[in-house]
Amino acid sequence: MMLSFDKAWLAIAGMALITYFTRAMPFLFRKVKAKLSEPDKYSSMAAALGPSLLAAITVVTILPGLQNAINTGSTPLLSYLVGIVITIFVLRIFHNAGLAVMSGVGIYFILSFIG
Structure with a gap:
């Protein structure tokens, strides 16, 4: 699929925003939590934010390629x-997301390459 110049820049800007917000949101919630008197409500939300964002990005990344396959x-x-399957297996065994992703991609x- 070939993108036009404008669409390519739009896609890059979208990826940049997603990357920024996945990195910045925990820090923003930490600042909000420090200002509020009820830290338990926001700390549980911030704790679930990381895995939820990773799962959402994974689904968005895998589904188009899987449909094409x-x-x-x-x-x-x-x-x-x-x-x-290898990614999930390595993640369950070693509890290391980086190692799991590298194993699955490898x-x-x-x-x-073989097929």
């Missing part, structure tokens, strides 16, 4: 599914 054939679909790359 379903339309293309079984080899890309198998690469996607095995990569997702397996996806190997299977895509």
Whole structure:
């Protein structure tokens, strides 16, 4: 899919805003929490914010490629599914999101390269 110049800049700006807000929101909630007398209500919301944002970004990233793999054939679909399973498996075993993502991407790359 080829983007026009204007759409490419719009996409880059959107990604920049999403990245900024995923990094800045916990700090903003921490400042709000310090000013309020009820810190428990906002600390539980801020604690759920990180995993929720990661899950939302993951779904938005994986779904278009997965739909394309379903339309293309079984080899890309198998690469996607095995990569997702390996990512979840490594995350459950080691509790390290960075290692899990690198493992899933590595397996996806190997299977895509072989297939």
